[in-house]
Amino acid sequence: MVRMQPSTDTAGIRTRAAARAQQRRRRSIILLSITGALVVALVVVLSVVFIRGAAGESGQPQEPAVAGDCLPASLDITADPVVAGALEAIVADMAGDRSDCPETTITTEDSAVTAAALAQGTALEFDVWVPDSSMWPARVSSQRELAGADAPELIVSDPIASTPVVFAATDPTARALGAEAGFASLAQGAVAAVLPDPSSASASAAALLALQTAVGGDARAFTGLVLGLDAEAVVPTTGDALAAASAAASPTVAITTEQALYADSDAAPLVPIYPVDVKPTVTVSLVTVADAAGDTLEAVDALTAAVADASDLLAEHGLRSASGAALTDGGSAPDAVTEPTDGANHAEALRTWEILTAPSRMLALNDVSGSMAQPATADMSRIDLFEQAAVRAIDSMSDESSLAIWVFSSRRNGGEDWQEIVPFGSLGDPAHKQLTIDTANSLDRFVGGGTGLYDSVLAAVKYMRETYVPGQVNLVLLNTDGYNEEDDGLDLPGLLAELEKLRDPSKPVAVIAIGYGPDTDQAALEEIAAATDGAAYQALQPTDIGTVLVDATTQRGCRPDCG
Template identity: 45%
Template sequence: MGRHSIAAPVKMPGRRFILSIVAAVAVIGLVGSGVFLWVGGYLNPLFAAAEAGCTDPERLDIVADTSIAPALADIAKAYDADSENCVDTKVTAQDSADTAAVLASGASEADAWVPESSVWLDRMNATAASLGQPAPEVDVRLSIASTPVVFAAAATKATELATEPVSWGRVLGGTLPTILPDPEASAASLAGLLALRGHSSPDDPRQFAGAMIELGKTIPASTGAAFGALSATEQPAVVVTTEAQVAAYNLDDPAEPLVAAYPADGTVLLDYPWVQLRPDATPDQGSADRREAATATKAELLDAFEAAVRDATTTLASVGFRAPDGTGELDLDGVGAAPPAATAALDGPTQLEILRAWGVLTLRSRMLAVIDVSGSMEEPAENGLRRIDIFQQAAIGAMQKFSGEVELGVWVFSTARNGDLDYEDLAPIAPLGDAAHMQGIAGIIQSLPARLGGATGLYDTTLAAVQRVRETYDPEKVNSVLLITDGKNEDENGIDLDTLLAELAKIDDPTKPVPVIMIGFGPDTDLAAMQRIAQATKGAAYSASRPEDLSTVLVDALSQRSCRPNCG
């Protein structure tokens, strides 16, 4: 397959903050053994050196992000041929996420690195800290190129998309179908989220959190897979990517070319810094011959190659890169000739903060929804509808917020609902991606008015729900109980609040946390009791009265996973 060929659009686990150390070790092993992924040049460096009359070349090892590595390999080939010195420059193509993980582990022997964004340096240092390693010593120099973040669209659907300007505002509002490659592996996606947050309301943090939840419903396996999905969508959609990636994709002559749509409300630039990995060119590891080769001569050759890269503006522009400051003209299919207005996405700490929030919001959930069907749910709410009608409306909208990978089960509860039990198991916890299961839950929601009756058996039900979720606990997911009620505990034959809290403390297992998220409808809810239950389980308690409130508190409940039980 070509370097930009489309991967099969299958679901895979997202890359998490610390990439698999096993994978990192495998990469290290390849580098250590002298086996490299060649992007250009010769299979054996001695072949190139021999042609130049050089039998013992000085070797320069450059690792570069896959998006820019082919261009750097072409520049390296010309540099080696024109250099007056005996030099062999090898460019290894590697995703920046992988390189950041390898460098954080202290195991790389490359001489220089060109990541797709400076944010990977922050990721590298954060990963090193998490591994108990010191931050790698590097010499970060100015960028050699840049590319703006854009929306990629299928060429055949571009006209339909152009009927309304594309913008971050439309992504926030949910009116522009958007595919976001995993920001944990794509600096373009992470910078896109930075731009998105910049256009969200500072007075309503739920707006940005809600947009991330929506974008996280379907995470493609790669940017290539996201591009492949564009032609298959029923309505026109866009992929958050870069101008250079659009240009490179089209250079491979795909069946469905792409066009870059530039956000009407502005965008951000990705920089490509030159990072010298051994500022003193004297490694403290490796074989004796490598240590001997790490001389001032190597440092000079690296500097000379860096200068050659900076001078090769025509080569970089030919594959879609603009100057480091974002200027420069392009003459490539699918992208604009003139540069768009863009600001540098260099706020590394903010991007890492967004990345942590993304990791929290996109954790796959395993949830047991426990719904109050006591007789008081027949009573009218503020808008004249019955409380159960309000819940039905909100529940249907809330279901649409979850991806098919979310697992959901449903209980209903009221006193003596199921013999001596206050609760009834109507649907097991199973993936919403199962159409039959999804249809079954929708049917349960529609049947709720016919199930009303009895009093509110809150405490017995809460304890049983926590026990059920823990019995079937999945450590790969966020396991929780979502309990919706319009009242307070009315079961005189059941346990009281203090007993419930004592039992919850007794069965608490830090390795299997099951937070209880409690949502109270109407004026009769016992919010104080709900808050004590939420505190005991490191969950959250909310009060809601209108249909739209349920969607709001669900966003709150999801976006506050990382701060419980002390969310502000």
């Protein structure tokens, strides 16, 4: 017996999906007559894992399920809407006309919602989780490790289904792009793209990794592409992306999956374009816990075998089998689209996206020691050049970011080497942004004294840790032209030891250090940056100051591996 348990957040999705499924069932007679001779049933017989308790018994291999077979035990399944309909059909097909089968309850819930709950250590309310991508369990594991949440270990099966990432486009756009469309086309700006929010759309995370591959793994180039996206290029849902591509006046593609385009085939006249360079796909797996009961594992094995033998039912719901065989023999749909598929890599691409697009919370720690007054060019001092570069850097930051300005030299504020000049405020506030620009333009009035570097760095990192704001990139931007000249304070080993004590991977505060000119103790800056998982830059020539400062401000997502 199959019982579908609706999720409060996805009732509308399931209602529409059910209506479309009913329409597709009527069309599937023709479709299956074409595909029946081409799609070979894949039967994977897994060894049954019996109860490993006190009895210590070993079982026999589970035979593939056929019509009239029941799952050997009841299952509570939480499945993404993408795959829930197919699972329902497969379980119902197994039981056939029998009414005495153990009850299988399938609850639909978006994968991102389930993943967020599991990452926070929420108690499991299901036996099996079926997300729409293997990215989600990998994301749960990484987030749970950072948060230190106490939760059971997740076991991810081999893929049971798949769907390739495609560009959804109108016929005119598809014809204009021709046969050479790929992720390199997106990187080169040959066509506009609309991306569903990667935080909730697994296809977008896979596409981000493909885009990074298309630019040769160049983290700096990838970062520039992400930061250069228009506000309208990222939309909340896949449906929004498909609607935008359908209505666009200029050639535009929506990043989605073949399955999602199939599911919305009645809503928008779009066709899939299969990328010719990088060919990403998302894979569906069954997720259980390491200490699941033996009868649950036996039922999962039986379900796995049934799914492997139900490529026709998967196809009816727009999903390919795990092997990646195309749904039909027509058009340009390729078989075995299988790269890249690793869920951990997709999860890492999502993490990078979130870092890049999260608002910055930056404390600018600026050296105003006497050496900053030294000439840098025929008519400008070091501080003059820095002021100009600082204004450019401020203008490069988004309105969602916040900024504070400190200055430091030796004993400038009582017994302290550092002084707050501008407190934190949003750059979306015109008054605060103007205050930071005006202050950056007048830093020369603070110049004087020695370089109290180490104590100032520690004070800045401590302040950022004490006032840490989750969901933002909390960092210290250190600008200096010299080396530590404070004999009464911390030395470098002492600073590094204190920074190590403050390290907390769940609340990272990176120091991005920029040394100006040949007199900088660049080796010390590199050690400071490494101790905080930051990065160190150097501007050897006066003309480098502006380029380096803006680069350090914007290239935060790829640090410390920007290349």
